[in-house]
Every structure is written in structure tokens, then in C-alpha cells.
Amino acid sequence: MSAAQDHEAEPNDPTRSGSPVPGGKDACLSQNEIEQLCLKAARGAGMSWGLAEEAGFAAAWLAARGLDGPGILLAQLTLADGRPWDEICPLVAPGRFAAEDSGCLCPIALGSTLCDHAALPQASMENAPLRLGPVSCPLLLLPFLSAVATARRQSLCLRWPRGMVVLTADGQIAGDATRLGAETSLTAELERHKPATERVPVTGDLPFLPSETLRGLNDLALRTTVPASEASRAGAGAVTGDND
């Protein structure tokens, strides 16, 4: 079987539950499938394994709240494909996680860096909001900001010119998450939030993934695989047959 035929057959990974859907159909993936598929797609798009884990985490976290994490991750991976790390990772200074020159940050890189710095002075919000960005596909920031809020046991608020999202200390989000999902890039401020009124948390079922999102993520994920060879095939099974 050629690699191309094999690809069309939509192969499956028994250990990481990837590429799970027969070709050409929309599908509802489990959270685990979304996380593993997005991890592999991010790796296939060139992220390091550790950042690809963060990408899988972020996409699945959003999907668990009914938000289109997988689709927006695919958009981000497509956007950043081939761009060097120093163009998409933040420059960290007290009060500011910014892009270099006129660049635009990767939300996975920015989010991971914010989490790593959550208890360091650079991420202090004591006296002024943190300035973030510009960052592309900013919805993907929310899982990381929620982790920061949880770790600090402090509600946070992300504000940008067209909306705001509250991230509570107990891991919930409220506000304009859907609007944030429609933003392609923005500069935002992150500040400590004093809950004035109870807000309705954003919740939802795992989203249906359109076939084009699945195909795009599967294509990237397949970049992590090695084309089959006779040598590899020969070593993979039992030495004897299975009709005993």
C-alpha cells in the first residue's frame, strides 16, 4: 500500500487515539481525542514536544467549555507554520509580555510563558495591569490565563478594546469568550479582578468538528509519522502467525 492510499484510509493510533474519524465527515471527538490530535498536529507544525503538549491542553480545555479550540489552534498553526521561534515568542519585561518589533505572538508560547512566570515579579499585577501582545488567535490564551488565576487563587480579567473575559480563581470563565474567538489578533491587558456581580460562566458541550478542521489537523499530525518500510513492517508483529 502506498503512503497516499494509506493516508486516504485515515489510519488510527491505538495508543494515542489520534486521527480517529472516517474521511470527509464532521465528528464529535472526545476530549482525549482532541487533546492528542492537537498535540500531534502542533508537533507536526514544528512546535517542540513540550509546547505541543501545551497546545493539546489548550485546545481540549476550550473544547470542554464548548469553544472551538481545535479550529482556532489549526488557524494558529497554519499562520505560524515555518516562522522561527524568536518571532513568535514573547519578550518578557516587568509588566509586559510583548512581541518583537511589529511581530505577533503565538498564543501557546505566550500562554506557557505567562504560566511559567506566574509567581515571578515580571507577571506581577500589583500596581498596574499586565500588557500582552499583540497576539494572534487570542482565544487560545484563556486556558493559560485560567491556570494563572487558579495558581494565584485570584480572579483575573482580560480586557481588550472590544470586550472582556473574567477568569475566576476556581477555574471558570465568564464574559465575551465567543467574541474573543472571533478576534484574529489583538493587544490586551490582564488585571486582578474584584468580582462585583455574579457572572454566568461559559459552559458548553464538546463542539462538533467540521471535516475541514479534522482534515487540517490530521494532515499536520501525519507529519510526525514515518513512512512505512518493509524493515519496519517486518519487525512490528509476532514472529509466528495468528491462526494457531
Place this chain on the structure above:
Amino acid sequence: MDCASLNPIPEAAAFRRPPSQVMRLDRMGSAHPTRLSFLRSLLRRVSDEGWTFDRPVWDIDGRGVGRAVYRAAGPVRTYCLVAFAHDLPAEMRSDRVIATAWDATFTLFDGEPDADDLDRLQANVPLQEAGRISARELSLSRANRSVRLFAHVIERLAAGMQPDPAEVEAVGYLMRTTAVYGSGKFGAADRANIADRPELSAPFQAEMLSVWLTRQFTVDIVEHLAATRGGASAVRLDPAIRRMLGVGNSTGLGMAPFLVRHPVLLNNWMMAREEALARVRAQHAARPDAVAAFQAALAEATENARQWHSTHPIQIAKLDALRRDLTCLADRIANWPEPQSNHPWDRLWRWGEAELSLEGQEALLALMLEPHGDLVDGLSDCMTADEKAWFRLDGTITVADFSASLAQHYDWALAIDFDQPDKAARFWYVSEEKLEPRLGNRFEEDGASLEQPLCIARLAHELHTALKDWPGDASLAAFLLAHPEHRFMARRAQILGHHPYAEVRDNLIAAEILPIDLMRCKLAFFGASRFDPRSDKWVRISLFQGMPYPSDMTPGGWA
């Protein structure tokens, strides 16, 4: 809940084996099932809670094709195994993940399926990976017949005779599963959605329940086919022979990376087992009833070792050593414990460490746990893991402190010279073909640039080297911002700081690596017996052999 703070026997900690001894591949590859194994905890629960079992649907024709439903009713919830039986031509029978058809296919349904559910499942479950299941299902699996024994048993039963016990003993199962998927795979329910149910919170309980009900199906279908063929002269399986039959399992390399990919879970499994051994060793005296139960368990293990066969040279040598060890052990305990001896279990253990092979030592561990359910069974509750809780890195630690911690916990890895070709001879990868995990030869095959991050020792080595170029007072957060390529390993290293048994302390890309060692360890935690390698990366095992059937728990609940 913090298991450590609840420990009723804190003095046992002094008897615990260190990770440097426990987490070596050769010892992990000698692991034996224990009473903490997952199928044992399932059987304890269904017995203690009085679960009932029956078979509300049996719609299988004379060729053995159709569907059946097995119902397991617990105190709060009910689960059903939905089984589809197929007529599989011999040329399509393959245990590999690249197979497309099987003798039987299964799913564990959450609740009781109605006719619409069954039709939906019938359109998907027989396709396995090419179909889709839903959040109402907890597992997806398939099984192939042991062609020889399956035919023999039907032939004998149809003729009014029992199967030849030697044939039953030689194979040990009528069907073997070739994959049992859970945890959200192919659309199934996510583990997070069911992990708070007491009956499913321990690892792999849904999968174990599915396999146990599958074992019932395998004997039901041979009796059905024998009755079809033999009519009035057919007989049912003798209960003693029936009990000799387990469910086989055939497993390839895909299972091997699991323990490496789940360090927190691995730690919790190992920690529970090691704590159990330590509690037994910490006993000041050996109770007479425990000594008697230990002797009975040894007799059973000796019989099991007699029946345990393999054609693989490595396993043949290990089985020879095990049989010799069990004989030595029987001699050793002939007049044991000596009167007034202090800590007799610990003395026995130390004798075993000095005198027995690794196979024998790990068998002794299992035997020593056997009479001590009151001391150790509660540890089953500590074997699950909240992996998400350990995902975030602590970026505040300084490069100097982090590097020192790495040097302490990964000393075994930093001592390896990866410039020597045999220390980096292999690489783990995922094949484009069916996304099957495979192990390649770095210097002979293409694809090493697509290596999976299972080469932990080398990753630790590289991280340690990179840290040397950084000022000691810099934060790990700053280091990772400049070096995203080390994020994966930095996360693991921080996990190991809190989970001493999280890491396999061997080089997983060395020329001499035996993937079956990883598989044996995981399978022993499942409760697998009769470990029988078919190559250095492919094994068959048996589950539930010698244990009761669901129908034994509910006499009269069966057709």
C-alpha cells in the same frame, strides 16, 4: 486526598525498596500480578458489593453469528457488554493493529442499551477503529479465536465429551483480545467523565469488566455452537475445566510506551505495590493464618509455573529460574518462621533478595502480599492519578537548584555516554501505516528525525548540558523561554521530584532494549498471567485464568 498522610503504618517507609532498585527494566520485566492488580480489585468489589450478572440478549445463530448483551448490575449503576460474533475467514485472522476484521467485537455500554443503541453499535463496533462510538460507551475491543482449542472444545462437547485437559492447559483460553480501548478513544466516554464513580475510579476498571464479561462470552459461544452441532448429545463444559480457561490477550509494541507517557500514574502504581511489600516486611511477627495462606499461595504459584510455557529463549530461561526459585522457597519455609524470630517476613524477603533470581524475587513479592489483604488492599485506592495536577511547571526555581535536582534524580541517565553508538542505537517512532508505534534502528533506517520523546535518559542528558550554559540565579521560566525544546523534559524532571517511582531508570534507546519488559510490567498491574513473548516486542498473556466467572457470582441468573 493525600494517601501519604492517611498511611496507618508509617513505620513501613523504612522497609520500602528504593527506586534505583525497583525502576530497572530487567526487574520491571519480571513483574508478577499481585492482589493489587486491577482485575483482582474489580473481583473484590463485585463480590463485596453483591453485583449481579445476567445475559438479557443472546441472538446468535447456528454459525455463531449475531449479538449478545451481558448485564452487570452494581449497587448504583448498571453496565452492559455488547458482543458481536462474526464468521471470520482464516486468512483475515490477524492480531496486529492493521487487521480489519475479527472473530468477535465488543463495547461496554454505560447503562442498558435499547434496540436503537444496539443497531447503532452494530453499525460501528464490528469496524473497530474505522467506526465511531459515543460517550455512552466506555470501551471498544475485539477478540480472535484460538483456532485449535476453539475447534477442539466444540468438537468434544458436541460429541458429549469433555475437552482434553492437556489441550486446555496448553493454550489456556478460547479467545484472545487483540486491543481493549478505553479513555475516550474512538469517541468513547472520557475518563474525566467517569473517574468520580467509585467502581471506575481505580485504573482500567471498565476495561477489566469488559474483558471479564468477554471471558463469559467465550465459553457461552462454544457451548452454543456445540449444542447446535451435537443436539441432544452435546454437553456443557465441566466447571473445573471451564475455570482453567482465561481470556487471552495479544499485545504488540503499542502498549510499551504507555508507562513512559504516564509518569505520575506509573509512580502511583509502583508506590502502592512497594508500600504494600514494605507493610508486610514491617510486621513484627507472622500470624499463623498468614503463614498458612502464604504456603497455599506458594503451592498455587508452583502449579502455575508448571503450566506456564513459552517458546521464547529469554522467557524459557526465566521460567527455569522461577521453578528452581519456587522449590528453594518451599524448602526455606518448611520450618518457618523460626520461633522468636523478629520481623520474619523481612528476614524471608532479605533471604529472597540474596538467593533468588529477579523472577523469583518478584514472585515472592506477590506471594507475600497474598495473605495480607487487611494490610494492603486499601492501597488500591491510591493507584489512580490526577495527571493534570502535575502539568504546570514551577518557573520560579533557579537554574542552579533545578540542575542540582536533575543531577540527583537522573544520575543514572547522566552517566550514560550517548556518543557510543550502542547507547543510542534505537529510536521510537510512529509509522504512517495505521499510526502503529514502532522501534527502529537509528543507523540503519530512515525516520530518526521524527523520533518520539521516549528517549528520556538522553533528553535528561541534553537538558543538563544546556543548563550549564546559564547563570545559576536565572529562573527556569527564563531558560524555557529561550529553550522551548527542553520544556518536555523539564516538566518530567519536576514530576520526578515529587514522584520517586515515575521514571524507568534505564536507557530506552540502547541497542539491547527489550520492549517486552515494559509490557510485562504494565500487564502484571492488569493482573495478567502466563506471560509468553512471541518476539522481543510482541506477547501473549492470559487474564482471569483460574478465577470465577460472572455467572458464578449470580447462580441461576443465566440462561
